[in-house]
Amino acid sequence: MKAVLLAGDGIGPEIAASVKEVSEKLETGIEWKEFKAGAGYYEESGKLFEDGLLEAIAETGVALKGPTATPIGKGFRSINVQLRQHFNTYANLRPVKSIAGVPCRYENVDLVIVRENTEDLYKGIEYMYDKDTAHGIKLITKAASERIARFAFEYARKHNRKLVTAVHKANIMKLTDGLFLDTFRQVAKDYPDIEAKDVIIDALCMKLVTDPAQFDVLVAPNLYGDIISDLCAGLVGGLGFAPSANIGDKTVIYEAVHGSAPDIAHQDKANPTALLLSFAMLLKDHDMADKAEKLRSALFDVIAEGKHTTADIGGKAGTKEFTKAVLEKL
Ligand code: NAI
Secondary structure, three states: OEEEEEOOOOOHHHHHHHHHHHHHHOOOOOEEEEEOEOHHHHHHHOOOEOOOHHHHHHHHOEEEEOOOOOOOOOOOOOHHHHHHHHOOOOEEEEEEEOOOOOOOOOOOOEEEEEEEOOOEHHHOOEEEEEOOEEEEOOEOOHHHHHHHHHHHHHHHHHOOOOEEEEEEOOOOOOOHHHHHHHHHHHHHOOOOOOEEEEEEHHHHHHHHHHOHHHOOEEEEOHHHHHHHHHHHHHHOOOHHHOEEEEEOOOOEEEEEOOOOOHHHOOOOOOOOHHHHHHHHHHHHHOOOHHHHHHHHHHHHHHHHHOOOOEHHHOOOEOHHHHHHHHHHHO
16 A cells, blocks of 8 residues: 655654654555655745645545644644645544553553544634734534544444543533534434543543543544643653544544654654554554554563663663664564
8 A cells, every 4th residue: 555654853754764664574565655844844945845745645545644843823834734624634533541561640541532623723713803912713613513523422332432521611612612512412312322421621631630541532622632632641651652543534644642852853762652553553444453453562562571662761772772672573
């Protein structure tokens, strides 16, 4: 199969190199179509991504994406957000699971975040009302709320999960989050085999840090989904362990939850696990579940043994040494 590889900024090229080596070792037969994109490419070319990227993703329907940096408070809009909106990858699936050997607060976390990926404040509809007042529009539609709720329940049914919890702040944002919640409750009626609950975002944060095992599938509007994803990554040892997939009807873009980590970039310090786990999701979705499982167990073995782990979890190995240990296990 052909797939697009977009290494991105910062640690992106280092962790993308790990994926390419692992893919070769697993004999996946994937032919990578590589494209440059991100803040670095913008500086050298004045463009956000290489010509042909959108066409290549449209043609293959699958991309693995490294992190791309976005300027804060000014400059160009996030490439991630643009790709998600362009390809209408409306569901951002973010599994969060404890891994043996990774120091973290809980050993029993096993939940999945389903983040709505196309609207909410992420739509970027902002303007200056006057010179001292900025307006931002929180856009929530019934259609997108229904689509994401249905996705969450279908996912739960397919993966034998028993509970779907909607995340909101409908007590304050009665119209926008209210619509999201009402739509969720309507959709839930079609899935009597799965328990449906809802939780207010602030209470959820407290419950996640005190007892994350009570949650199973969480479905959230875009911004809350983004924030709880990092919180949940922290529950299982940090951003180095959080994979994701941006899923649309025709296109899936797999990527780690983390960013370009400029503080450790180009130093052989990055943990490639999150992107490798995203790659395992890609393999599983493309009839290579056996190879995905092989990769996951090689990763978990190397991490559990603790001899070649990266600095984010207290190890001494670099990206290359960690990758080599995974390749040896494979
Ligand atoms: P970040 O996720 O890049 O880094 C946060 C902290 O986690 C840093 O201390 C970093 O060293 C550490 N970290 C992240 N990934 C790691 C890994 N694989 N191994 C070891 N340590 C890791 O978040 P930050 O600093 O807020 O953002 C940096 C840039 O990344 C920004 O320009 C932001 O816009 C962009 N970004 C891009 C994303 C994407 O392309 N999907 C997602 C999040 C941020």
